[in-house]
Amino acid sequence: xxxxxxxxxxxxxxxxxxxxxxxxxxxxxxxxxxxxxxxxxxxxxxxxxxxxxxxxxxxxxxxxxxxxxxxxxxxxxxxxxxxxxxxxxxxxxxxxxxxxxxxxxxxxxxxxxxxxxxxxxxxxxxxxxxxxxxxxxxxxxxxxxxxxxxxxxxxxxxxxxxxxxxxxxxxxxxxxxxxxxxxxxxxx
Numbered sequence: 001x002x003x004x005x006x007x008x009x010x011x012x013x014x015x016x017x018x019x020x021x022x023x024x025x026x027x028x029x030x031x032x033x034x035x036x037x038x039x040x041x042x043x044x045x046x047x048x049x050x051x052x053x054x055x056x057x058x059x060x061x062x063x064x065x066x067x068x069x070x071x072x073x074x075x076x077x078x079x080x081x082x083x084x085x086x087x088x089x090x091x092x093x094x095x096x097x098x099x100x101x102x103x104x105x106x107x108x109x110x111x112x113x114x115x116x117x118x119x120x121x122x123x124x125x126x127x128x129x130x131x132x133x134x135x136x137x138x139x140x141x142x143x144x145x146x147x148x149x150x151x152x153x154x155x156x157x158x159x160x161x162x163x164x165x166x167x168x169x170x171x172x173x174x175x176x177x178x179x180x181x182x183x184x185x186x187x188x
Contacts, residue, residue: 001141001144001150001177001179002161002163002173002177003042003045003046003049003050003098004042004145004150005150005152005158005161005177005179006098006158006161006163007098007158008158010042010098010100011145011150013038014036014038014039014042014145015145015146015149017036017037017038017039018036018039018142018145018146019146019184019186019187021035021036022035022146023186024186025187026187027143027146027147027187028139028142028143028146029139030135030139032142033135033138033139033142036138036142037104038100038104039138039141039142039145040103040138041100041101041102041103041104042100042141043134043137043138043141044100044103044108044110044117045098045099045100045102045103046098047086047110047117047119047120048086048092048117048119049086049087049098050165050171051082051083051086051119051171052119052170052171053082053119053169053170053171054081054082054083054167054171055079055080055081055082055083055169056079056080056082056118056121056125057121057125058077058078058079059077059078059079059080059125060075060076060077060078061073061074061075061076061077061078062074080118080121082118082119082121083171085115085116085117085118086116086117086119088116091116092116110130110134111126120133144181146184146187147183147184147187148181148182148183148184148187149181149182149184150179150180150181150182151179151180151182152179152180153178153179153180161177162174162175162177
């Protein structure tokens with residue numbers, strides 16, 4: 001929601017998608033989710049731009065190997081920095097810009113096949129709750145955007161929105177995002 005409030009054009013576009021495809025329904029259910037191409041792109045871009053777990057589960061090196069000129073001895077623990085991967089200009093054009101369109105025509109998915117996008121890890125150590133988590137995020141966001149129009153509190157501008165996070169094993173917003181929800185008449 002933070003990025004959508006900072007980017008009202010993106011908010012309008014996703015609300016148009018939801019409200020056009022789901023006219024007359026009271027709420028969006030899980031069967032509707034495959035229709036929402038732009039919503040899914042926003043969720044992917046959010047996980048790229050705001051990685052929940054910046055360092056993935058440690059892996060033990062089974063044999064000596066080299067990485068970027070560094071020798072890594074066997075039994076060393078190594079961490080993958082998913083946050084850095086998601087911001088690497090080698091993989092992403094304008095990585096410091098929130099741009100869901102980058103995922104519209106892209107085959108990059110959450111399964112870890114594309115190592116430039118690994119918010120849930122990859123391989124046998126990928127997050128076992130990935131698909132449940134994704135469905136929950138997509139369904140919640142879809143219903144919030146379908147059912148309500150969102151505004152900033154009086155006197156607040158999009159430039160005033162705080163994006164600071166508290167670093168740790170998982171990243172959390174430092175300060176809550178306070179918004180005003182107004183029921184969208186077409187969703188009732």
